[in-house]
Amino acid sequence: xxxxxxxxxxxxxxxxxxxxxxxxxxxxxxxxxxxxxxxxxxxxxxxxxxxxxxxxxxxxxxxxxxxxxxxxxxxxxxxxxxxxxxxxxxxxxxxxxxxxxxxxxxxxx
Numbered sequence: 001x002x003x004x005x006x007x008x009x010x011x012x013x014x015x016x017x018x019x020x021x022x023x024x025x026x027x028x029x030x031x032x033x034x035x036x037x038x039x040x041x042x043x044x045x046x047x048x049x050x051x052x053x054x055x056x057x058x059x060x061x062x063x064x065x066x067x068x069x070x071x072x073x074x075x076x077x078x079x080x081x082x083x084x085x086x087x088x089x090x091x092x093x094x095x096x097x098x099x100x101x102x103x104x105x106x107x108x109x
Contacts, residue, residue, distance in 0.1 A: 003028045005037045018047030019091065034106040045093030056084045056106045063100030067092045
């Protein structure tokens with residue numbers, strides 16, 4: 001199965017998960033897995049949230065994201081992935097002056 005993000009309408013989300021700024025997301029969800037191609041605008045952040053039922057993998061495609069998980073701050077750059085384990089919480093922000101594009105997968109268990 002091919003997921004063609006160019007055929008999925010973009011959603012503009014203000015303050016994703018209680019954060020601030022704009023997130024543009026194209027999302028596929030078949031009930032078993034959520035797959036997202038997103039752009040986090042410069043200066044925007046996703047709010048802190050818990051992955052109670054699944055993990056999340058975020059691969060940075062353009063720019064860099066700063067992640068916060070378990071009291072640790074890490075910068076994730078192009079070609080690197082952030083992994084939030086099931087049962088953990090995290091949040092992330094774009095501290096740069098340019099948009100960040102990333103690909104994320106949240107499997108459902």
